[in-house]
Amino acid sequence: DIVMTQSPTSMSISVGDRVTMNCKASQNVGSNVDWYQQKTGQSPKLLIYKASNRYTGVPDRFTGSGSGTDFTFTISNMQAEDLAVYYCMQSNSYPNTFGAGTKLELK
Amino acid sequence: EVKLVESGGGLVQPGRSLKLSCAASGFSFNDYWMGWVRQAPGKGLEWIGEINQDSSTINYTPSLKDKFTISRDNAQNTLYLQMSKLGSEDTAIYYCAREDFEYVMDAWGQGASVTVSS
Numbered sequence: 001d002i003v004m005t006q007s008p009t010s011m012s013i014s015v016g017d018r019v020t021m022n023c024k025a026s027q028n029v030g031s032n033v034d035w036y037q038q039k040t041g042q043s044p045k046l047l048i049y050k051a052s053n054r055y056t057g058v059p060d061r062f063t064g065s066g067s068g069t070d071f072t073f074t075i076s077n078m079q080a081e082d083l084a085v086y087y088c089m090q091s092n093s094y095p096n097t098f099g100a101g102t103k104l105e106l107k
Numbered sequence: 108e109v110k111l112v113e114s115g116g117g118l119v120q121p122g123r124s125l126k127l128s129c130a131a132s133g134f135s136f137n138d139y140w141m142g143w144v145r146q147a148p149g150k151g152l153e154w155i156g157e158i159n160q161d162s163s164t165i166n167y168t169p170s171l172k173d174k175f176t177i178s179r180d181n182a183q184n185t186l187y188l189q190m191s192k193l194g195s196e197d198t199a200i201y202y203c204a205r206e207d208f209e210y211v212m213d214a215w216g217q218g219a220s221v222t223v224s225s
Contacts, residue, residue, distance in 0.1 A: 001168075001169075034211055034212070036152070036212075038152075043202055043215040043216060043217055043218055044144075044152065044202070044212075044215055045215070046211060046212060046213050049209055049211040049213075050209060050211070055211075055213065087151065087152055089152070089154070091210055091211070094166050094168075095154055095156075095166070095167070095168035095169060096154040096157075096168075097154065098151055098152040098153065098154065099151070100151045101151045101152075
């Protein structure tokens with residue numbers, strides 16, 4: 001199975017911050033990485049698909065980049081409602097696998 | 108509005124079976140792949156598997172392939188997850204999800220809670 005290693009595990013941030021998190025695949029996954037947001041007590045929500053495509057209705061402060069083994073997810077201007085755990089997932093090779101998540105907390 | 112509603116969760120004894128359902132509405136169910144993802148308490152997301160439109164292709168994560176069976180009834184707009192030989196490690200919230208035409212999970216249900224305990 002492909003291992004998706006997310007870093008950091010958690011981040012303490014302030015509203016207005018630029019937030020960057022990473023996801024590293026154990027082997028080449030092309031651009032087949034998606035990013036999901038999960039707020040406490042809610043189901044996951046798709047934000048970015050195929051590494052860099054923003055899903056319908058997702059604010060443009062959320063961006064994704066990368067290909068191959070290294071991927072980055074950025075929130076350009078952190079808002080309070082963005083507090084959540086963010087997961088990357090690869091769908092290049094079965095089984096699809098998720099990273100362990102990056103939790104955003106208020107400083 | 109796309110809506111996915113899981114049901115069938117609850118408390119089940121170790122070694123027993125349980126079948127979850129996911130009722131879909133607001134879209135043409137038989138046009139989409141569908142999948143299941145689970146989340147153990149306080150843990151991350153685990154992909155269980157997926158099924159194509161006519162059930163001719165079903166993919167599973169290998170560690171669950173012998174315990175879990177994914178199926179669907181397009182006439183009833185319903186996705187299923189049959190779980191057998193359940194153990195405490197299967198305690199989790201189980202989500203169904205729609206896969207769009209890029210095979211991306213673009214819509215999720217609210218989840219069904221399964222607790223395996225004697």
